[in-house]
Amino acid sequence: QKEVEQNSGPLSVPEGAIASLNCTYSDRVSQSFFWYRQYSGKSPELIMSIYSNGDKEDGRFTAQLNKASQYVSLLIRDSQPSDSATYLCAVGPGPGRGDMRFGAGTRLTVKP
Amino acid sequence: GAVVSQHPSWVICKSGTSVKIECRSLDFQATTMFWYRQFPKQSLMLMATSNEGSKATYEQGVEKDKFLINHASLTLSTLTVTSAHPEDSSFYICSAVTGGYSTDTQYFGPGTRLTVL
Numbered sequence: 001q002k003e004v005e006q007n008s009g010p011l012s013v014p015e016g017a018i019a020s021l022n023c024t025y026s027d028r029v030s031q032s033f034f035w036y037r038q039y040s041g042k043s044p045e046l047i048m049s050i051y052s053n054g055d056k057e058d059g060r061f062t063a064q065l066n067k068a069s070q071y072v073s074l075l076i077r078d079s080q081p082s083d084s085a086t087y088l089c090a091v092g093p094g095p096g097r098g099d100m101r102f103g104a105g106t107r108l109t110v111k112p
Numbered sequence: 113g114a115v116v117s118q119h120p121s122w123v124i125c126k127s128g129t130s131v132k133i134e135c136r137s138l139d140f141q142a143t144t145m146f147w148y149r150q151f152p153k154q155s156l157m158l159m160a161t162s163n164e165g166s167k168a169t170y171e172q173g174v175e176k177d178k179f180l181i182n183h184a185s186l187t188l189s190t191l192t193v194t195s196a197h198p199e200d201s202s203f204y205i206c207s208a209v210t211g212g213y214s215t216d217t218q219y220f221g222p223g224t225r226l227t228v229l
Contacts, residue, residue, distance in 0.1 A: 034217065043205045043223040044156070088155065090218075099146060100218060104155040 003027060004091050006103035015112050019076040023089030023103055026070070032092035033065055035074045037085045038105065044088055048074065079110040115139050116208050118221035125196055126229055133191045133224045135206030141186035142208035146218065147179075150203045162189040196228045 006023045013019045021035075032051055036044035048063040050056045050072065056063045062075040072091075076083055089103040115138040125131050135145055145162040160181050161169040168181035180192040189208075193200055203225050207218040 036220075041203075043220040046217060046219065049217055099158065099161055101158075102156045 003101045004089055004103040006087075006089050006106045008104060008106065010107040010109060012109045012111060013079050015079060015081060015110055017079050017110075019079045019083065019108055019110070021074040021076075021087050021089075021106050021108070023072045023074075023091075024070055025072070025089075025091045025101075027091070027093055028067075028070065030067075030070075030091045030093055032100075033063070033072045034090040034092070034100070035061075035063060035072075036088040036090060036102075037083075038088055039085045047087075076108075079108075081110050081112050084109050114210055114217075114219040116142075116206065116219050116221040118206055118224050120224060121222060122225040122227075124227045124229065127197050128195055130192055130194045131196055131226060133193075133204055133206075133226075135189045135191070135208070135221050137187045137208045137219075140208075140210050142189075142210070143186060145183060145189040145206055145208045147181060147189075147191050148205045148207070150205060150223075156205065159191075193226065196226070198228045201226055201228045 004025050034049045035047045037047050038044040050063040050065045053065050060077045064073045086105040086107050088105045090100045092100050117136045119134045143164050147159045148156040149159050150156050158171050159174045162181045162183040164183045164186050170176045178194055183189040203223050205223040207220045
């Protein structure tokens with residue numbers, strides 16, 4: 001079982017729609033969760049971090065965390081063509097157990 | 113804040129030569145930096161964790177004698193690919209954490225694209 005799994009996509013949504021990206025993780029003691037956006041040929045840039053169960057909103061982005069289900073998601077409202085990129089879910093392990101693990105990423109295309 | 117730079121941004125070298133890549137935290141001190149490799153259309157693969165003043169911790173399957181890591185200061189880590197071969201051609205990305213705990217947010221450098229002929 002992969003440590004961090006994401007829908008491989010590609011995911012295509014029309015401009016203005018809501019894009020929903022999902023991620024599950026295997027390590028129950030994970031405590032920190034991140035969403036990164038990576039444009040082709042570029043390095044990842046941080047979009048959101050979330051540490052507690054529930055929703056966290058930042059502009060058009062909402063991260064949702066459910067530790068009981070080992071599930072974290074990212075919603076992008078009013079999707080724009082500039083949101084077209086690969087979105088990486090990253091999970092930090094429990095205390096003292098090392099560093100983040102990344103999912104394979106979900107490729108999102110927002111069509112004008 | 114939390115800016116990480118890498119140098120060079122791209123490099124082309126001949127097979128058998130060594131290449132050094134620098135990773136710098138510009139506006140913060142980073143006790144821990146990470147080195148990743150990414151092949152086309154694949155996700156990030158962690159190569160090693162670099163801790164200031166101590167030996168790097170390598171992931172399973174990564175040759176520590178081939179990928180030399182030096183974290184000599186709180187703002188600089190270097191990755192040297194020794195005796196590079198075409199299969200080492202990849203996108204190398206470093207990241208740094210602003211806090212002293214490894215699960216703090218990682219900020220990524222812009223990456224270095226290595227092509228070995």
